[in-house]
Amino acid sequence: MKTRLVLLIFLLVAARSNAQTTPPGRPLPIIDVHVHAMKVNTSFAVEMCPWFLRDMPGGDPNQQMRAFLNAQCVDPLQPAKSDAEMQASVLETMKRLNMTIVAYGDPQILRQWKKAAPDRVIAGIGVSSPNQMTVQAFTDSMSSGFYQVMGEVAPQYQGLSPSDMSLDAYFAVAEKQNVPVGIHMGTGGNGMANLTQASYRASLGRPFLLEDLLARHPKLKIWVMHAGYPMIDEMIALMGANAYVYVDLAGFIWSYPQAEIHAYLKRLVQAGFGKRIMYGTDFMIWPKLFETSLSVIENADYLSFDQKRDILFNNAVRFFRLDASKFK
Numbered sequence: 001m002k003t004r005l006v007l008l009i010f011l012l013v014a015a016r017s018n019a020q021t022t023p024p025g026r027p028l029p030i031i032d033v034h035v036h037a038m039k040v041n042t043s044f045a046v047e048m049c050p051w052f053l054r055d056m057p058g059g060d061p062n063q064q065m066r067a068f069l070n071a072q073c074v075d076p077l078q079p080a081k082s083d084a085e086m087q088a089s090v091l092e093t094m095k096r097l098n099m100t101i102v103a104y105g106d107p108q109i110l111r112q113w114k115k116a117a118p119d120r121v122i123a124g125i126g127v128s129s130p131n132q133m134t135v136q137a138f139t140d141s142m143s144s145g146f147y148q149v150m151g152e153v154a155p156q157y158q159g160l161s162p163s164d165m166s167l168d169a170y171f172a173v174a175e176k177q178n179v180p181v182g183i184h185m186g187t188g189g190n191g192m193a194n195l196t197q198a199s200y201r202a203s204l205g206r207p208f209l210l211e212d213l214l215a216r217h218p219k220l221k222i223w224v225m226h227a228g229y230p231m232i233d234e235m236i237a238l239m240g241a242n243a244y245v246y247v248d249l250a251g252f253i254w255s256y257p258q259a260e261i262h263a264y265l266k267r268l269v270q271a272g273f274g275k276r277i278m279y280g281t282d283f284m285i286w287p288k289l290f291e292t293s294l295s296v297i298e299n300a301d302y303l304s305f306d307q308k309r310d311i312l313f314n315n316a317v318r319f320f321r322l323d324a325s326k327f328k
């Protein structure tokens with residue numbers, strides 16, 4: 001009897017300590033602030049090994065370049081084979097992980113996802129060059145009520161600084177409408193300028209290039225996508241000088257070497273910015289990428305439970321001015 005009582009007490013204590021991290025029935029909410037809603041393109045639908053950039057090849061312009069992605073590992077991530085499979089996987093994952101996404105990309109796909117899961121999809125629209133959309137068209141889109149975010153804005157791929165005056169009127173619209181803006185700064189993988197993006201410049205990913213834009217638009221709320229990787233010193237200095245700038249961890253957390261990712265994230269936290277780091281994946285075509293990316297945060301043994309919750313949820317709630325009680 002006594003043994004049974006001890007066992008019962010043990011089980012109750014174990015159940016209680018478990019309940020502190022996992023409420024019954026539902027995992028704690030997660031917000032992924034960087035998801036691309038894309039049509040499945042069969043020529044790009046290839047397998048991918050996470051952290052594939054741990055082995056940068058030696059190259060020569062007279063030789064054929066190695067494939068951008070690497071599929072040489074025991075368990076490469078599989079791409080979705082159709083738009084329907086993609087949507088089903090994304091919806092199932094969001095529900096199972098209690099996850100909300102900030103998504104942008106193909107307008108048709110985005111509308112389908114939003115229709116299927118209105119409470120779990122926050123829609124964004126990006127402008128990276130004035131050739132893509134007129135200021136009036138952008139203003140109309142932002143006024144339609146469908147979009148709540150401006151992103152992904154990626155002038156770096158167009159050979160433009162984010163402070164280039166040709167983009168200023170678009171940012172003025174976002175500032176006036178109180179819309180948060182996500183700007184791609186930094187990483188582009190191996191050989192981006194040689195492969196498909198001839199205008200891409202590494203130097204146009206420098207976080208300091210945001211300073212003039214921020215000075216012109218003091219009410220603009222921006223988050224630096226990819227955390228300006230690998231320019232940690234400029235990133236920290238920019239966030240120190242501009243109190244409303246946040247970052248996301250998208251892209252580099254599943255592509256660069258894991259020791260490098262953790263060193264970068266640890267440095268941001270160590271510098272005091274744990275309240276301004278948001279979780280994001282840069283999700284594109286591999287449904288299991290959500291779990292792969294979450295595992296990086298889960299396994300960051302230098303972060304406390306509260307620091308992980310800030311990154312996975314609380315910071316995004318604050319940044320996007322959401323109501324935390326709606327995510328329970």
Ligand SMILES: [Zn+2]
Nearest residue numbers: 152154184225
């Ligand atoms: Zn990006």
